[in-house]
Amino acid sequence: MHLPDAILFASDATRYVIVGAALLLLSALAMRGDRRRAKRRDIDDVGIMPWRDIAALASMGGLIVLTFGIMGWIRG
Template sequence: MQVSMLSVSIGAALLFVVAEVAGWRRNNRRDVDRVGFMPWRGIALASAAVALFAAAFWLSGR
Protein backbone atom coordinates (compact mmCIF):
# COMPACT_ATOMS: atom_id res chain seq x y z
CA MET A 1 0.00 0.00 0.00
CA GLN A 2 2.82 2.41 0.82
CA VAL A 3 4.52 1.96 -2.53
CA SER A 4 1.26 2.55 -4.38
CA MET A 5 0.64 5.79 -2.44
CA LEU A 6 4.14 6.96 -3.28
CA SER A 7 3.60 6.21 -6.96
CA VAL A 8 0.24 8.03 -6.91
CA SER A 9 1.93 11.02 -5.30
CA ILE A 10 4.72 11.07 -7.88
CA GLY A 11 2.27 10.70 -10.76
CA ALA A 12 0.08 13.51 -9.46
CA ALA A 13 3.12 15.73 -8.99
CA LEU A 14 4.16 15.08 -12.60
CA LEU A 15 0.63 15.92 -13.76
CA PHE A 16 0.84 19.14 -11.75
CA VAL A 17 4.04 20.11 -13.56
CA VAL A 18 2.51 19.33 -16.96
CA ALA A 19 -0.62 21.36 -16.14
CA GLU A 20 1.42 24.34 -14.97
CA VAL A 21 3.54 24.29 -18.13
CA ALA A 22 0.41 24.05 -20.28
CA GLY A 23 -1.21 26.92 -18.36
CA TRP A 24 1.91 29.03 -18.82
CA ARG A 25 1.89 28.28 -22.54
CA ARG A 26 -1.79 29.27 -22.72
CA ASN A 27 -1.13 32.58 -20.98
CA ASN A 28 1.78 33.40 -23.30
CA ARG A 29 0.32 32.37 -26.65
CA ARG A 30 0.79 34.54 -29.71
CA ASP A 31 -2.69 34.13 -31.21
CA VAL A 32 -5.16 35.37 -28.59
CA ASP A 33 -8.13 33.99 -30.53
CA ARG A 34 -6.93 30.38 -30.20
CA VAL A 35 -8.29 29.49 -26.79
CA GLY A 36 -8.16 25.96 -25.49
CA PHE A 37 -10.79 23.92 -23.73
CA MET A 38 -8.73 22.29 -20.97
CA PRO A 39 -9.11 23.77 -17.46
CA TRP A 40 -5.38 23.68 -16.68
CA ARG A 41 -5.69 25.65 -13.43
CA GLY A 42 -8.27 23.20 -12.08
CA ILE A 43 -6.23 20.21 -13.19
CA ALA A 44 -3.16 21.66 -11.47
CA LEU A 45 -5.06 22.30 -8.23
CA ALA A 46 -6.65 18.86 -8.17
CA SER A 47 -3.38 17.08 -8.92
CA ALA A 48 -1.56 19.09 -6.23
CA ALA A 49 -4.22 18.09 -3.70
CA VAL A 50 -3.98 14.43 -4.70
CA ALA A 51 -0.18 14.55 -4.50
CA LEU A 52 -0.26 16.07 -1.02
CA PHE A 53 -2.86 13.64 0.33
CA ALA A 54 -1.11 10.62 -1.19
CA ALA A 55 2.20 11.76 0.27
CA ALA A 56 0.57 12.21 3.66
CA PHE A 57 -0.96 8.72 3.52
CA TRP A 58 2.39 7.29 2.45
CA LEU A 59 4.19 9.00 5.32
CA SER A 60 1.58 7.93 7.88
CA GLY A 61 1.92 4.31 6.81
CA ARG A 62 5.69 4.19 7.23
Template sequence: MNDSARLMVIAGAVAALVALVAWIGDRRRMRRRNMDRVGFMPWTPIFFWSLLAAVLLLGLGGRTLLGA
Protein backbone atom coordinates in the same frame (compact mmCIF):
# COMPACT_ATOMS: atom_id res chain seq x y z
CA MET B 1 7.18 -0.20 3.63
CA ASN B 2 3.98 -2.13 3.02
CA ASP B 3 2.16 -2.38 -0.29
CA SER B 4 -0.52 0.21 0.44
CA ALA B 5 2.05 2.86 1.41
CA ARG B 6 4.10 2.06 -1.69
CA LEU B 7 0.97 2.37 -3.84
CA MET B 8 0.12 5.73 -2.25
CA VAL B 9 3.62 7.07 -2.89
CA ILE B 10 3.55 5.92 -6.52
CA ALA B 11 0.08 7.40 -7.07
CA GLY B 12 1.20 10.62 -5.39
CA ALA B 13 4.24 10.84 -7.64
CA VAL B 14 2.06 10.34 -10.73
CA ALA B 15 -0.36 13.02 -9.48
CA ALA B 16 2.59 15.37 -8.90
CA LEU B 17 3.77 14.74 -12.46
CA VAL B 18 0.28 15.50 -13.80
CA ALA B 19 0.23 18.69 -11.71
CA LEU B 20 3.56 19.74 -13.20
CA VAL B 21 2.33 19.15 -16.75
CA ALA B 22 -0.89 21.07 -16.01
CA TRP B 23 1.07 23.95 -14.49
CA ILE B 24 3.24 24.17 -17.61
CA GLY B 25 0.15 24.02 -19.83
CA ASP B 26 -1.57 26.78 -17.87
CA ARG B 27 1.55 28.93 -17.99
CA ARG B 28 1.81 28.45 -21.76
CA ARG B 29 -1.85 29.41 -22.18
CA MET B 30 -1.43 32.59 -20.14
CA ARG B 31 1.63 33.65 -22.18
CA ARG B 32 0.34 32.81 -25.67
CA ARG B 33 0.95 35.32 -28.44
CA ASN B 34 -2.28 34.82 -30.36
CA MET B 35 -5.14 35.43 -27.93
CA ASP B 36 -7.66 33.92 -30.34
CA ARG B 37 -6.08 30.46 -30.06
CA VAL B 38 -7.82 29.28 -26.93
CA GLY B 39 -7.20 25.68 -25.97
CA PHE B 40 -9.78 23.18 -24.82
CA MET B 41 -8.02 21.77 -21.74
CA PRO B 42 -9.07 23.15 -18.35
CA TRP B 43 -5.50 23.38 -17.04
CA THR B 44 -6.27 25.23 -13.81
CA PRO B 45 -8.72 22.65 -12.37
CA ILE B 46 -6.48 19.80 -13.52
CA PHE B 47 -3.55 21.42 -11.72
CA PHE B 48 -5.58 22.06 -8.57
CA TRP B 49 -7.02 18.56 -8.21
CA SER B 50 -3.83 16.74 -9.13
CA LEU B 51 -1.79 18.86 -6.70
CA LEU B 52 -4.34 18.18 -3.96
CA ALA B 53 -4.17 14.45 -4.68
CA ALA B 54 -0.36 14.53 -4.74
CA VAL B 55 -0.12 16.33 -1.40
CA LEU B 56 -2.59 13.98 0.28
CA LEU B 57 -1.18 10.77 -1.17
CA LEU B 58 2.46 11.69 -0.57
CA GLY B 59 1.61 12.89 2.91
CA LEU B 60 -0.16 9.68 3.85
CA GLY B 61 2.51 7.56 2.21
CA GLY B 62 5.28 9.49 3.99
CA ARG B 63 3.46 9.22 7.30
CA THR B 64 3.24 5.46 6.91
CA LEU B 65 6.86 5.30 5.76
CA LEU B 66 8.07 7.23 8.81
CA GLY B 67 5.90 5.16 11.12
CA ALA B 68 4.12 8.11 12.71
Protein backbone atom coordinates in the same frame (compact mmCIF):
# COMPACT_ATOMS: atom_id res chain seq x y z
CA MET C 1 -1.03 -6.53 -16.97
CA HIS C 2 2.33 -7.67 -15.73
CA LEU C 3 3.68 -5.52 -12.90
CA PRO C 4 7.34 -5.56 -11.87
CA ASP C 5 8.03 -7.47 -8.66
CA ALA C 6 9.14 -4.28 -6.89
CA ILE C 7 5.66 -2.80 -7.34
CA LEU C 8 3.74 -6.07 -7.03
CA PHE C 9 5.15 -6.85 -3.58
CA ALA C 10 5.42 -3.24 -2.38
CA SER C 11 3.56 -2.12 0.70
CA ASP C 12 0.44 0.01 0.47
CA ALA C 13 2.42 3.01 1.69
CA THR C 14 4.89 2.63 -1.17
CA ARG C 15 2.06 2.43 -3.66
CA TYR C 16 0.52 5.59 -2.19
CA VAL C 17 3.85 7.38 -2.57
CA ILE C 18 4.10 6.26 -6.21
CA VAL C 19 0.56 7.45 -6.97
CA GLY C 20 1.17 10.73 -5.14
CA ALA C 21 4.36 11.35 -7.10
CA ALA C 22 2.55 10.58 -10.36
CA LEU C 23 -0.19 13.07 -9.48
CA LEU C 24 2.40 15.73 -8.66
CA LEU C 25 4.05 15.06 -12.03
CA LEU C 26 0.67 15.47 -13.73
CA SER C 27 0.23 18.72 -11.84
CA ALA C 28 3.61 19.99 -13.07
CA LEU C 29 2.69 19.13 -16.65
CA ALA C 30 -0.65 20.90 -16.28
CA MET C 31 1.09 23.98 -14.87
CA ARG C 32 3.34 23.98 -17.92
CA GLY C 33 0.28 23.79 -20.17
CA ASP C 34 -1.34 26.68 -18.33
CA ARG C 35 1.82 28.76 -18.70
CA ARG C 36 1.92 28.03 -22.43
CA ARG C 37 -1.73 29.05 -22.74
CA ALA C 38 -1.10 32.29 -20.84
CA LYS C 39 1.80 33.22 -23.11
CA ARG C 40 0.12 32.42 -26.44
CA ARG C 41 0.55 34.80 -29.37
CA ASP C 42 -3.05 34.85 -30.54
CA ILE C 43 -5.19 35.99 -27.62
CA ASP C 44 -8.33 34.55 -29.25
CA ASP C 45 -6.83 31.08 -29.64
CA VAL C 46 -8.10 29.63 -26.37
CA GLY C 47 -7.86 25.90 -25.80
CA ILE C 48 -10.52 23.68 -24.27
CA MET C 49 -8.40 22.10 -21.51
CA PRO C 50 -8.83 23.64 -18.05
CA TRP C 51 -5.12 23.43 -17.20
CA ARG C 52 -5.36 25.55 -14.05
CA ASP C 53 -8.08 23.33 -12.60
CA ILE C 54 -6.27 20.13 -13.53
CA ALA C 55 -3.08 21.42 -11.90
CA ALA C 56 -4.88 22.46 -8.72
CA LEU C 57 -6.81 19.22 -8.30
CA ALA C 58 -3.84 17.00 -9.17
CA SER C 59 -1.52 18.83 -6.78
CA MET C 60 -4.05 18.72 -3.94
CA GLY C 61 -4.74 15.02 -4.50
CA GLY C 62 -1.05 14.25 -4.93
CA LEU C 63 -0.09 15.98 -1.70
CA ILE C 64 -2.84 14.21 0.23
CA VAL C 65 -1.98 10.74 -1.11
CA LEU C 66 1.75 11.40 -0.69
CA THR C 67 1.18 12.44 2.92
CA PHE C 68 -0.72 9.22 3.64
CA GLY C 69 2.09 7.21 2.06
CA ILE C 70 4.80 8.93 4.08
CA MET C 71 2.76 8.51 7.27
CA GLY C 72 2.49 4.80 6.44
CA TRP C 73 6.25 4.58 5.98
CA ILE C 74 6.88 6.29 9.30
CA ARG C 75 4.46 4.06 11.20
CA GLY C 76 5.91 0.95 9.59
